[in-house]
Amino acid sequence: MNGAESLVRTLLAGGVDVCFTNPGTSEMHFVAALDRVPGMRCVLGLFEGVVTGCADGYARMADKPASTLLHLGPGLANGLANLHNARRARSPVVNIVGDHATYHHRYDAPLTADIEGFAKPVSAWIRTSADAGSVAADGAQAIVAALAPPGQVATLILPADTAWGEASGAIPRANPSGRDAVAADAVAESVAALRSGAPCAILMTGPALREKSLAVAGAIAQATGVRLLAQTSNARTQRGAGRVAITRVPYPVDQALAMLAGFRHIILVGAKAPVAFFAYPGKPSRLTPDDCAIHVLARPDQDMAGALDWLADELGADPATAPLQAPSRPPLPSGALDPDSLAQALAALLPENAIVADESITAGRNFQAATAGAPPHDWMQVTGGSIGCALPVATGAAVACPDRKVVCLHGDGGAMYTLQALWTQAREGLDVTTVICANRAYAILQHEFANVGAGAPGRRDRDMLELGRPDLDWVSLARGMGVPATKATTAEAFNDAFARGLASPGPYLIEAVL
Numbered sequence: 237m238n239g240a241e242s243l244v245r246t247l248l249a250g251g252v253d254v255c256f257t258n259p260g261t262s263e264m265h266f267v268a269a270l271d272r273v274p275g276m277r278c279v280l281g282l283f284e285g286v287v288t289g290c291a292d293g294y295a296r297m298a299d300k301p302a303s304t305l306l307h308l309g310p311g312l313a314n315g316l317a318n319l320h321n322a323r324r325a326r327s328p329v330v331n332i333v334g335d336h337a338t339y340h341h342r343y344d345a346p347l348t349a350d351i352e353g354f355a356k357p358v359s360a361w362i363r364t365s366a367d368a369g370s371v372a373a374d375g376a377q378a379i380v381a382a383l384a385p386p387g388q389v390a391t392l393i394l395p396a397d398t399a400w401g402e403a404s405g406a407i408p409r410a411n412p413s414g415r416d417a418v419a420a421d422a423v424a425e426s427v428a429a430l431r432s433g434a435p436c437a438i439l440m441t442g443p444a445l446r447e448k449s450l451a452v453a454g455a456i457a458q459a460t461g462v463r464l465l466a467q468t469s470n471a472r473t474q475r476g477a478g479r480v481a482i483t484r485v486p487y488p489v490d491q492a493l494a495m496l497a498g499f500r501h502i503i504l505v506g507a508k509a510p511v512a513f514f515a516y517p518g519k520p521s522r523l524t525p526d527d528c529a530i531h532v533l534a535r536p537d538q539d540m541a542g543a544l545d546w547l548a549d550e551l552g553a554d555p556a557t558a559p560l561q562a563p564s565r566p567p568l569p570s571g572a573l574d575p576d577s578l579a580q581a582l583a584a585l586l587p588e589n590a591i592v593a594d595e596s597i598t599a600g601r602n603f604q605a606a607t608a609g610a611p612p613h614d615w616m617q618v619t620g621g622s623i624g625c626a627l628p629v630a631t632g633a634a635v636a637c638p639d640r641k642v643v644c645l646h647g648d649g650g651a652m653y654t655l656q657a658l659w660t661q662a663r664e665g666l667d668v669t670t671v672i673c674a675n676r677a678y679a680i681l682q683h684e685f686a687n688v689g690a691g692a693p694g695r696r697d698r699d700m701l702e703l704g705r706p707d708l709d710w711v712s713l714a715r716g717m718g719v720p721a722t723k724a725t726t727a728e729a730f731n732d733a734f735a736r737g738l739a740s741p742g743p744y745l746i747e748a749v750l
């Protein structure tokens with residue numbers, strides 16, 4: 237058995253059975269091993285930002301890592317932005333990067349690069365395998381590192397000769413460490429804050445936004461009057477009818493400041509103390525008032541569900557008493573297609589158990605509010621602010637959950653970064669309905685231009701923020717990659733197209749002209 241095969245068998249033994257890949261010459265023995273060893277699903281992405289975004293989406297839904305296979309430094313570099321989003325999502329990823337053979341390095345061939353240097357900022361764990369005999373053990377440790385709470389990117393660099401050299405065999409599954417319970421002090425501090433009588437909020441993210449923990453938090457809110465809030469961007473929120481609804485801290489700084497203004501205590505469950513996405517002249521970076529105390533009930537790597545259970549116990553809050561979101565569906569919209577009618581159509585049609593990948597930016601400001609009473613579903617956001625995330629995240633989620641409908645809501649600007657994901661959806665027959673919010677602009681930046689006080693935009697400024705001349709033809713772009721598509725310019729046309737996409741078992745794209 238060679239090193240590559242020992243690694244593939246080790247990955248499978250460790251429960252990693254999907255590989256999102258874009259290989260090159262240095263990975264050919266790994267590619268051969270993927271074919272020789274049965275059991276690994278290999279999914280080709282035509283750009284590394286697709287590969288890494290798929291691994292992120294897969295992990296968010298499967299709660300376990302996929303592996304990637306990337307080609308040397310440049311391949312990794314192309315995938316970095318979505319590894320950044322994966323890091324912020326706390327997604328476990330076994331990020332495998334091929335490298336030149338160890339003895340080839342000294343010649344500084346064209347593709348030679350500082351792979352560890354490229355990997356460092358996004359990786360919690362990095363190892364370059366020394367020889368074929370260590371590849372399996374390194375792979376086993378990469379899985380443990382990826383799964384270490386809260387979930388992280390583990391980068392394994394595989395010189396070509398470690399893949400083709402002789403190895404002894406696979407390493408059996410190792411147990412990853414679990415989440416540590418929170419300290420009694422942290423619970424006591426939160427209880428004291430909740431009993432103080434002063435206005436208090438619980439700010440949550442990560443696993444705390446799954447249905448069961450939300451119910452416990454809802455009961456705590458029912459018992460104490462505390463306000464439940466979620467971070468602005470979350471990897472995955474379980475929401476919809478029959479679940480405890482949670483409001484996010486808004487992105488616009490003034491709205492966030494207004495929401496948080498009255499609180500004297502904020503209890504963090506996996507979340508960070510809220511800060512503005514960007515600095516704006518004359519506005520604060522921290523979003524909480526100066527006299528607001530911040531209490532950490534659970535760090536991101538700790539057991540959030542257990543912490544909430546414990547807190548509920550102390551307060552005598554019974555999860556059965558949590559107030560649940562009532563079902564509500566609006567009628568189908570008619571007339572002009574705009575962000576409001578689009579939101580209404582989503583709310584009217586979103587199917588039960590859907591997975592939503594949301595990078596709709598300005599068009600989607602009301603999508604969450606509108607769909608609060610839709611049937612239960614999961615909602616994934618761009619966690620690291622790096623656009624070009626949702627198309628691959630939707631693709632990876634569809635690989636993880638073949639029985640569920642995935643709906644991808646995307647700005648037209650961000651979608652151009654990783655549109656190759658559509659080809660992967662077509663090739664793999666993935667059940668994803670994509671809605672492109674075609675406002676022909678980087679609309680958010682048009683607002684931000686004013687927000688940062690850059691003055692009135694000139695002609696050249698406008699040219700940097702508008703996407704027209706020519707308009708992107710999303711129907712042709714999708715069809716060119718094997719995805720059926722249609723364009724909607726009215727609410728009625730969108731209703732029909734969205735219903736058609738939801739009814740079809742494979743990928744479908746709608747260019748919603750706003």
Ligand SMILES: Cc1ncc(C[n+]2csc(CCOP(=O)(O)OP(=O)(O)O)c2C)c(N)n1
Pocket residue numbers: 317596597598599621622623646647648649650651675677678679680681
């Ligand atoms: C990787 C990366 N590059 C650039 C940006 C800056 N940026 C933020 S939003 C945006 C435009 C988004 O446009 P679109 O997806 O069409 O959404 P809209 O603002 O029109 O709603 C850009 C370029 C970013 N956040 N990430």
Ligand SMILES: [Mg+2]
Pocket residue numbers: 647648649673674675676677678679
């Ligand atoms: Mg746009």
